Amino acid sequence: RLNQQIHLFESMESLAAVGYWTSGADPATLRWSKGMYRLAGLVPGSVMHRSVGRSRIRAEDQEKFAQARRAVDGTIVEYQWEHPDGRMHWHRSRMQHGSGEGADAIDFGVVQDITHERAAALALQDRLGFIQKITSRVPGMVFQLRLKTDGRFQFGYVSDLVREIYRVSPEQIMQDVSGTLILHHPEDLPGFVASIMASARELAPWRHEYRLRFEDGEVRWLMGQATPEREADGTVLWNGLITDFTARKQSE
Numbered sequence: 001r002l003n004q005q006i007h008l009f010e011s012m013e014s015l016a017a018v019g020y021w022t023s024g025a026d027p028a029t030l031r032w033s034k035g036m037y038r039l040a041g042l043v044p045g046s047v048m049h050r051s052v053g054r055s056r057i058r059a060e061d062q063e064k065f066a067q068a069r070r071a072v073d074g075t076i077v078e079y080q081w082e083h084p085d086g087r088m089h090w091h092r093s094r095m096q097h098g099s100g101e102g103a104d105a106i107d108f109g110v111v112q113d114i115t116h117e118r119a120a121a122l123a124l125q126d127r128l129g130f131i132q133k134i135t136s137r138v139p140g141m142v143f144q145l146r147l148k149t150d151g152r153f154q155f156g157y158v159s160d161l162v163r164e165i166y167r168v169s170p171e172q173i174m175q176d177v178s179g180t181l182i183l184h185h186p187e188d189l190p191g192f193v194a195s196i197m198a199s200a201r202e203l204a205p206w207r208h209e210y211r212l213r214f215e216d217g218e219v220r221w222l223m224g225q226a227t228p229e230r231e232a233d234g235t236v237l238w239n240g241l242i243t244d245f246t247a248r249k250q251s252e
Contacts, residue, residue, distance in 0.1 A: 090117075145238045
């Protein structure tokens, strides 16, 4: 039964792309699992000492890893590992105290290869950076708004011009869309909500003029326009633009 359990555990390691190690106070007591050797790209049995186990960690990450190793408090640490294939792989690890005290203490760590996850995150960040550069040159606030099936509205994206138009940060408006509604002129709010809901029902392009009124008495005229589409789960998604045309309205 023990052999069956070990085989099952090793299979789970392989499927989850994880590995683990155990180590006592003596650096020579380090032991790696088969999954750990597989992640590291090393021959099983070739790592029997702490110095060898850390030798391929990127120099800039050595101290970060050492701090996590000393703490062994379960904190997540991410570092780069020089894989024998010539590439730098990203590893994520958590280390904890296992059993025993003093010279008999045994610590263990679980390690996961997150190279693909990191690459995907960097690619996404590059795309977001490109989008932000483009939208920063648009003469208006670019936004993406969702009406969920439970009736809640949520901004998926808001360009940085929201700081100038609504006097709030993109993070604030994406976290709580209701915070912007209190800025709407009381006379315009019912018509604004009605226009959005009509666009959602009919999946018709949204176009609406409305005012914002701030605490200092300033009133701004905005023009909102967006194109709606229904997603597979029933959510209505608008991609659109809000422009400030206060100066033109005052001239009129």
